[in-house]
Amino acid sequence: MNAIAEHHLFWQGETPLTCISRTEETHDTATFELAAPSAQFFDFLPGQFVSVGAAIDGKTLWRAYSISSSPTRPETLSITVKRVAGGRVSNWLLDNVQPGVELPALAPAGDFALRPDDVAGSVALFSSGCGITPMMSMTRWLLENRADTEIHFFHSARSEDDFIFRQELRAMAEAHANLKLHLFLTQPQGRMSCHHGRLDAGRVQSLLPEGAGIRAYLCGQEHYMDSVSDWLCAAGVPESAIHRENFAPVAADVSVGVPVSAERFSLNVPAFGKTAEIAEGELLLDVLEREGLPIIGACRTGVCGSCKCKVAAGEVDSGSALPLTPEEIEAGYVLACSSVAKGDLVIEL
Ligand SMILES: Cc1cc2nc3c(=O)[nH]c(=O)nc-3n(C[C@H](O)[C@H](O)[C@H](O)COP(=O)(O)OP(=O)(O)OC[C@H]3O[C@@H](n4cnc5c(N)ncnc54)[C@H](O)[C@@H]3O)c2cc1C
Ligand code: FES
Numbered sequence: 021m022n023a024i025a026e027h028h029l030f031w032q033g034e035t036p037l038t039c040i041s042r043t044e045e046t047h048d049t050a051t052f053e054l055a056a057p058s059a060q061f062f063d064f065l066p067g068q069f070v071s072v073g074a075a076i077d078g079k080t081l082w083r084a085y086s087i088s089s090s091p092t093r094p095e096t097l098s099i100t101v102k103r104v105a106g107g108r109v110s111n112w113l114l115d116n117v118q119p120g121v122e123l124p125a126l127a128p129a130g131d132f133a134l135r136p137d138d139v140a141g142s143v144a145l146f147s148s149g150c151g152i153t154p155m156m157s158m159t160r161w162l163l164e165n166r167a168d169t170e171i172h173f174f175h176s177a178r179s180e181d182d183f184i185f186r187q188e189l190r191a192m193a194e195a196h197a198n199l200k201l202h203l204f205l206t207q208p209q210g211r212m213s214c215h216h217g218r219l220d221a222g223r224v225q226s227l228l229p230e231g232a233g234i235r236a237y238l239c240g241q242e243h244y245m246d247s248v249s250d251w252l253c254a255a256g257v258p259e260s261a262i263h264r265e266n267f268a269p270v271a272a273d274v275s276v277g278v279p280v281s282a283e284r285f286s287l288n289v290p291a292f293g294k295t296a297e298i299a300e301g302e303l304l305l306d307v308l309e310r311e312g313l314p315i316i317g318a319c320r321t322g323v324c325g326s327c328k329c330k331v332a333a334g335e336v337d338s339g340s341a342l343p344l345t346p347e348e349i350e351a352g353y354v355l356a357c358s359s360v361a362k363g364d365l366v367i368e369l
Contacts, residue, residue, distance in 0.1 A: 030063045031056035033127035037072075039117050040096065045184045048103040049150060051088060052117055053096050054125070061094040064128035065135060066161035067154040067237065067265070070097060071318030071326060073124035074109045074116075080124065082326065083109040084319035086153040086239075086265070087128060088185075090160035097128070100184060102150035126316070129324050131342070132237070132265040134158050139166055140235035140261075144228060146219075146248045148176040148240030152184050154265055155239065159189070163196050172228055176204040176219055176244070180212045202227050221251040228255060239265040266321050285334075286364045289313060298361045304329070304336065305356035308367070315356060315369060322358035329356050334365035 031037075037054040044050050054070075056062065064070075070087055073080040085099035104110045117123065132154060134143075143162065145155040152175055162169050173193075177183045183203065190212075193201040203214040204223075215223065228234065236252050238245045245264050252262055283300040287307055298307045305327050308315045318326040322340025331352045340358040341349055 029058075029060050031060040031127070033125060036122040037097075037125045039119050039121045039123065041119055042117065045100060046182055048114075049100060049184050050114055051098050051100040052113070053089070053098045054123065055096045059095070062091070062097045062128065063094065064091050064097065065133035066091060066157040067133035068128045068130040068157075069132075069154070069319070069324070070099060070128050071126040071316070071324060072099065072109075072113075073316075074112045076108060076112055081109050082126075082316050082318040084130075084321075084324060086130075086157070086267075088153040088156045090157055090164060092161060092164050100150070100153045100156070102184070126318060126324070126326060129343075130265075131323070132239070132263055134161065134237075136165070139169055140233060141168070142170045142172070142229065142234045144172040144174065144234050144236040144252075144257075146174045146236065146238045146240070146245075148244045149182070150184060151239030151241075151244075151265070151267065153239075155237065156185050156189070158237065159192065159199065163192060163199065167196075167198065169198060170229075171199045172202065172234075173199060174202045174204070174219060174224075174227070174248075176206070176240070179205055179207045179209055180214075181209070183212075186212070200227075219248070221254060224248070224251040225255050230256070235261045235263070237263050237265075239267070242266065242268065266323075268321070285361045287361065288364075288366045289369060290332075290366065291369060298365070301360050303357060304354070304359050304361065304365075304367070308356055308369070313369060317357050320357045322355050325355070327356040328353050330354075330368040332366040332368050335362040336360060336365065337362055 035057050039052050040055045041053040069084045071082050071084045073082045087097050088100040089098035101110050101113050147155045193199045204219045205214045234257055238248050249262050284297045287298040288295045294311050296307050296311045305317045316326040318324045325343030336354050336359040338354050338359040
């Protein structure tokens with residue numbers, strides 16, 4: 021909590037947020053600045069996300085969005101949303117949210133974050149595409165609070181036009197000697213100084229000063245983060261100093277390695293008088309949502325905990341239990357977004 025915010029009441033997700041401004045960042049990405057009612061402040065760490073709900077066709081669909089603003093400005097928080105081909109919520113937000121529009125939201129969450137008491141002297145940020153959003157919050161916060169921390173900001177995009185926050189980031193790099201911006205464009209149009217092509221092991225080795233004292237934060241597609249992790253390890257960065265954020269939802273057949281098959285089990289939710297069928301390999305969350313049961317699948321990647329439910333009888337395979345405490349796991353709680361049935365189930369919501 022910072023000094024300005026100390027005496028304020030914090031918003032904890034109990035009331036909807038109101039969009040107070042909208043900024044077009046690129047042809048397919050916009051930033052929405054959100055405020056809580058009664059001038060409540062926001063308490064979050066740079067890198068964390070907030071889950072927002074979109075009322076579409078009579079249902080509220082939830083998605084997670086990294087906060088792109090800095091916690092040093094706790095009066096508002098900003099999310100930056102990129103269009104996804106066929107995406108339900110991202111496109112709805114971009115098509116419908118203007119100043120004045122209210123959005124239900126959940127309190128900020130997530131382990132992918134800079135902890136003010138534990139910031140390394142050298143921080144390497146690696147993002148591709150819209151994975152830049154948590155990095156922007158981290159960079160804004162670091163520049164305001166840790167003038168002595170070296171920030172090595174690696175960002176990959178297709179072209180200048182796809183480079184989110186391009187003006188602000190370049191201005192920040194010009195104004196702050198401790199921010200080293202390494203931009204990689206695969207299809208540059210020649211207007212901006214950048215590295216041409218993709219990031220690779222050699223470029224990581226030559227642009228990073230030395231591996232040992234660096235802490236690295238990665239956000240982008242899975243294969244991008246896998247490669248960057250390998251290159252960082254080869255450059256001497258210990259695995260424990262490499263942190264990753266995954267934006268892509270868990271797919272049923274990859275979450276726990278079980279392909280969706282024709283075998284069916286029963287999924288019973290006695291409190292709501294519902295019994296449904298669940299296919300082997302199908303995610304609990306997909307079935308609970310299909311049945312109209314009150315469950316929130318905000319991040320769909322096993323990190324936020326919003327889809328927590330209790331297995332009262334039966335067994336599941338789970339790909340993630342990250343936000344659950346050992347006591348909750350012991351009591352039978354699982355994440356519906358990351359679990360598939362191994363047989364008939366009784367679930368408590
Ligand atoms: C912790 C976290 C932070 C996130 N932060 C941001 C952020 O700052 N900005 C942002 O724009 N998004 C962010 N996302 C992704 C966001 O939550 C949604 O997944 C994304 O907006 C797509 O949702 P949708 O409803 O539009 O697509 P859906 O209707 O859920 O999916 C439609 C199709 O797009 C594919 N798809 C879904 N999500 C993605 C994706 N991220 N990339 C590529 N293909 C996808 C699906 O497989 C499907 O085929 C974040 C996700 C997480 C878990
Ligand atoms: S939806 Fe976030 S953990 Fe399942």
